[in-house]
Amino acid sequence: MAVYNLKVNGKSRQVDVDPTTPVLWVLREHLNMPGTKYGCGVSMCGACTIHLNGNAVHSCQLPVSSVGSREITTIEGLSENGSHPVQKAWLEHDVAQCGYCQTGQIMTAAALLRTNPNPTDAQIEAAMNGNICRCGTYLRIKDAVKSAAKQK
Amino acid sequence: MEKIKTTHSRRSFLRSSMLAGGGLMISFNWLSEFNLSDKISGLDTAEQWNELTGYIKITPENVIKILNPNPEFGQNVMTSLPMIVAEELDVEWQKVVIEMGPHDNVKLGPQFTGGSNSVRMYWKPLRDAGAAARHMLIDAAAQTWNVPIEEVTTKAGMIYHEKTGKSGTYGDFASKASGLAIPKGVKLKDVQNFKVVRNSQKNVEGLKIVTGKPLFSLDHNQEGMLIAMIEHPPAFGMKLKSFDASQTLKMPGIKDVFSLKLYEDGFEQAGFDTRTFNDLLVVVGNTTWEVMNARKKLSVQWEPTTEIKETKNMFGRKQDVVIPAGLESSQSHYSKMQARAKEPATQLRKDGDPETAFKNAAQVIERTYTAPFLAHNCMEPMNCFAHVTDEKALLVGPHQAPGWIEPTLSKILNLPADKIEIQMTRMGGGFGLRAYGHYVTEAALISKKVKAPVKLVYSREDDMTYGIYRPMYTATYRAALDANKNLIAFHVKGGGIPEHPVHANRFPAGAVDNYLAEGWELSSNITVGAFRAPGSNFNAAAEQSFLDELAEAMGKDPIEFRLELLKRAKENPVGKNNDYDVDRYAGVLKLVKEKSGWNKPENKKYSRGVAAYFCHNSYAAHVVDIVKRDDQPYVERVFSAIDCGIVINPDAATNMVQGAVVDGIGNAFYGRLSHKEGVAEQNNFNRYRMIRLREAPKKIEVHFVENDIDPTGLGEPPFPPVFGAVANALYKNTGKRLYDQPYLEALNNNPA
Numbered sequence: 001m002a003v004y005n006l007k008v009n010g011k012s013r014q015v016d017v018d019p020t021t022p023v024l025w026v027l028r029e030h031l032n033m034p035g036t037k038y039g040c041g042v043s044m045c046g047a048c049t050i051h052l053n054g055n056a057v058h059s060c061q062l063p064v065s066s067v068g069s070r071e072i073t074t075i076e077g078l079s080e081n082g083s084h085p086v087q088k089a090w091l092e093h094d095v096a097q098c099g100y101c102q103t104g105q106i107m108t109a110a111a112l113l114r115t116n117p118n119p120t121d122a123q124i125e126a127a128m129n130g131n132i133c134r135c136g137t138y139l140r141i142k143d144a145v146k147s148a149a150k151q152k
Numbered sequence: 153m154e155k156i157k158t159t160h161s162r163r164s165f166l167r168s169s170m171l172a173g174g175g176l177m178i179s180f181n182w183l184s185e186f187n188l189s190d191k192i193s194g195l196d197t198a199e200q201w202n203e204l205t206g207y208i209k210i211t212p213e214n215v216i217k218i219l220n221p222n223p224e225f226g227q228n229v230m231t232s233l234p235m236i237v238a239e240e241l242d243v244e245w246q247k248v249v250i251e252m253g254p255h256d257n258v259k260l261g262p263q264f265t266g267g268s269n270s271v272r273m274y275w276k277p278l279r280d281a282g283a284a285a286r287h288m289l290i291d292a293a294a295q296t297w298n299v300p301i302e303e304v305t306t307k308a309g310m311i312y313h314e315k316t317g318k319s320g321t322y323g324d325f326a327s328k329a330s331g332l333a334i335p336k337g338v339k340l341k342d343v344q345n346f347k348v349v350r351n352s353q354k355n356v357e358g359l360k361i362v363t364g365k366p367l368f369s370l371d372h373n374q375e376g377m378l379i380a381m382i383e384h385p386p387a388f389g390m391k392l393k394s395f396d397a398s399q400t401l402k403m404p405g406i407k408d409v410f411s412l413k414l415y416e417d418g419f420e421q422a423g424f425d426t427r428t429f430n431d432l433l434v435v436v437g438n439t440t441w442e443v444m445n446a447r448k449k450l451s452v453q454w455e456p457t458t459e460i461k462e463t464k465n466m467f468g469r470k471q472d473v474v475i476p477a478g479l480e481s482s483q484s485h486y487s488k489m490q491a492r493a494k495e496p497a498t499q500l501r502k503d504g505d506p507e508t509a510f511k512n513a514a515q516v517i518e519r520t521y522t523a524p525f526l527a528h529n530c531m532e533p534m535n536c537f538a539h540v541t542d543e544k545a546l547l548v549g550p551h552q553a554p555g556w557i558e559p560t561l562s563k564i565l566n567l568p569a570d571k572i573e574i575q576m577t578r579m580g581g582g583f584g585l586r587a588y589g590h591y592v593t594e595a596a597l598i599s600k601k602v603k604a605p606v607k608l609v610y611s612r613e614d615d616m617t618y619g620i621y622r623p624m625y626t627a628t629y630r631a632a633l634d635a636n637k638n639l640i641a642f643h644v645k646g647g648g649i650p651e652h653p654v655h656a657n658r659f660p661a662g663a664v665d666n667y668l669a670e671g672w673e674l675s676s677n678i679t680v681g682a683f684r685a686p687g688s689n690f691n692a693a694a695e696q697s698f699l700d701e702l703a704e705a706m707g708k709d710p711i712e713f714r715l716e717l718l719k720r721a722k723e724n725p726v727g728k729n730n731d732y733d734v735d736r737y738a739g740v741l742k743l744v745k746e747k748s749g750w751n752k753p754e755n756k757k758y759s760r761g762v763a764a765y766f767c768h769n770s771y772a773a774h775v776v777d778i779v780k781r782d783d784q785p786y787v788e789r790v791f792s793a794i795d796c797g798i799v800i801n802p803d804a805a806t807n808m809v810q811g812a813v814v815d816g817i818g819n820a821f822y823g824r825l826s827h828k829e830g831v832a833e834q835n836n837f838n839r840y841r842m843i844r845l846r847e848a849p850k851k852i853e854v855h856f857v858e859n860d861i862d863p864t865g866l867g868e869p870p871f872p873p874v875f876g877a878v879a880n881a882l883y884k885n886t887g888k889r890l891y892d893q894p895y896l897e898a899l900n901n902n903p904a
């Protein structure tokens with residue numbers, strides 16, 4: 001066990017965990033932020049996507065010991081009440097079916113639009129291809145990313 | 153009639169709020185208009201909720217709550233079922249509070265998600281409930297105002313008496329109304345006058361979903377909760393022999409390691425008590441990561457199983473099932489199926505004299521199709537929270553049918569049913585798998601053993617390798633043509649592990665003079681079960697590919713060929729019990745023909761495939777357009793025509809059809825769960841290929857047949873014909889007929 005001081009959604013949080021613990025489980029089970037989802041644990045589905053210094057990363061393969069002073073943003077910190085343009089676009093297009101993958105999808109999309117406010121179709125496909133949606137909401141995801149891009 | 157006093161206690165109100173993730177489930181629009189937290193905090197006492205029928209609660213302040221009775225797994229019943237109530241109750245949709253109901257089959261009906269049944273089975277009861285409650289409110293107002301009941305009207309949650317100019321809110325009369333008898337047979341609205349139903353309404357949980365609120369049972373957390381995981385045998389056909397947990401117990405955070413039996417010997421299993429392994433080796437600890445790590449330190453001896461005999465009680469029909477021993481492989485499955493297909497099979501239906509017709513045929517076309525096991529791969533792996541004590545049990549979990557698992561829990565835990573509370577969480581997908589209750593039962597037994605609240609968690613690897621898979625199927629289709637290329641006989645002989653897929657009375661039964669359907673089955677120790685449109689998801693691939701090939705051999709357009717057969721079935725049907733509606737079947741074909749611009753020159757650049765199918769009471773047809781992209785076939789566009797009767801929530805229904813199309817393309821192209829010596833060869837998404845965003849079509853245009861037929865279900869029907877349409881379009885694109893799924897594997901293994 002070791003103590004880590006993490007910066008999560010703009011606040012400093014202290015956890016005492018095994019250094020190998022993925023940030024996914026630190027968030028879900030130690031910091032009680034279950035918006036970041038477990039889907040595969042092997043960086044193949046994107047359900048666990050968070051932002052590390054603004055970039056989308058899979059938190060299931062990110063040991064807490066490797067975070068250092070970098071800033072973590074989770075879905076809980078993207079906005080307080082769903083007011084982020086990507087979240088609004090998701091509601092506008094009523095994207096979700098079961099909804100389980102959607103926080104990961106939103107985090108990936110938000111990171112894409114931060115660095116590339118006007119992505120082409122191919123860029124959206126490339127950025128979003130790591131996020132599986134078992135319910136098959138891909139068309140709406142794509143439309144929502146485009147709407148969010150326009151809102152910005 | 154007894155007074156229906158609000159029996160919902162404060163505790164249960166808070167409980168259901170908690171289930172919703174720490175607050176009421178409210179529609180997004182309402183949230184933006186009102187500051188709800190102020191409004192709700194004053195309502196936190198159950199006494200103020202007046203219950204009118206089991207589904208509706210109204211406060212004196214006119215806050216109107218509708219309970220969704222049925223488990224939600226992404227089909228959007230949380231929105232569509234309350235819409236039906238709201239319609240008849242005559243309230244403004246945007247102002248209604250929607251909440252997941254408790255498990256209570258007496259008050260809230262069958263509470264079962266599956267078989268595309270949710271809307272179909274709740275349509276009438278929910279309309280009745282809404283209409284009855286409205287009538288009770290009107291009655292209460294008429295009595296209070298001392299006016300004739302016929303003169304009292306409602307509009308959007310308000311009650312009026314025009315002559316006296318009196319008016320009031322539903323809330324004003326809710327208390328009085330809740331004391332009245334629930335009237336039966338209240339006149340329902342004319343469907344032409346619907347205001348809520350048939351208008352697109354947003355998902356009532358949308359805001360919670362996009363803000364990451366804890367809606368799912370895997371998110372469930374409470375004081376003192378432990379995490380459990382099950383170490384299962386590495387292969388089907390193996391079981392636990394012995395274990396040494398000394399190293400595991402030294403790992404940080406680990407509380408206990410033990411083995412237990414899911415079902416005692418001789419336990420009579422209910423129909424959906426299917427489970428993969430019976431001897432469970434359980435590791436319990438503080439956190440998921442700690443338990444995952446500690447599992448690796450287990451030292452376990454496994455041994456081969458012997459043949460197992462089980463008794464199953466399929467809703468009253470008892471069945472003895474023999475589960476064979478042995479380590480099975482997919483390769484031997486295919487060769488066994490091939491050999492078995494040559495043996496005689498059970499006759500399921502026979503019309504005319506197929507034998508003679510085949511003997512006299514000018515041409516016989518025969519093709520054999522196969523499909524592998526599929527894993528459900530719900531995005532949220534199986535899991536369940538349980539807190540079992542000597543007195544009672546609380547289960548919080550993702551389950552499609554709490555009423556099915558409760559009797560099993562009652563027997564296994566030795567608790568009366570009324571001491572078992574099952575809270576239904578939003579499910580991260582189901583696709584049929586969550587109709588089975590193994591993980592619920594496992595969680596309950598583990599909690600009982602460790603005497604603590606426990607959340608059982610399956611890793612993705614657990615979820616994929618001890619699944620309850622879609623069966624393996626095969627079918628051989630034969631058609632006899634006379635010298636003029638008329639279809640004179642049709643024969644399907646289908647089999648599977650462990651069940652055959654044949655629906656003998658479905659199309660083209662009824663359209664061909666000489667018809668024979670047969671089925672056979674092979675047993676296996678690999679567990680299988682329902683998967684979105686069981687049986688149909690294979691039939692629509694095989695049969696619809698075969699009809700396409702047949703049309704080609706007969707020199708006919710594939711849509712016209714099907715329409716001709718349907719015309720025959722309508723005008724002069726062959727045999728009895730043809731269980732499809734010819735007009736609705738033909739209707740979706742005609743609609744998809746029109747909407748897709750079938751045979752239009754501007755669509756020449758696409759390799760087009762068509763298929764249609766009927767299952768679960770609804771009809772679906774798709775035209776799939778394939779192009780080559782990076783030298784590989786890519787489904788760029790799909791046109792879908794659906795007849796599911798009245799569509800409750802059009803945009804959400806469109807979403808579900810689009811999802812079914814994507815799901816169908818993914819499974820048709822890539823889906824396969826194979827075994828070697830009993831071991832699942834795919835254990836995560838790096839080996840099990842799932843369709844991804846780049847592979848999804850650019851456009852899926854969904855059209856619903858407009859009619860006033862009571863809803864007939866939507867979750868499954870659009871899925872099966874995707875497979876056939878994809879196969880037929882792939883043929884156009886590659887020049888090769890594909891008989892074995894997954895198609896992309898078949899293509900790349902036999903390049904032209």
Ligand code: FES
Nearest residue numbers: 039040041046060
């Ligand atoms: S859980 Fe991290 S990518 Fe799947």
Ligand code: FES
Nearest residue numbers: 098099133134135
């Ligand atoms: S909405 Fe269900 S997995 Fe994406």
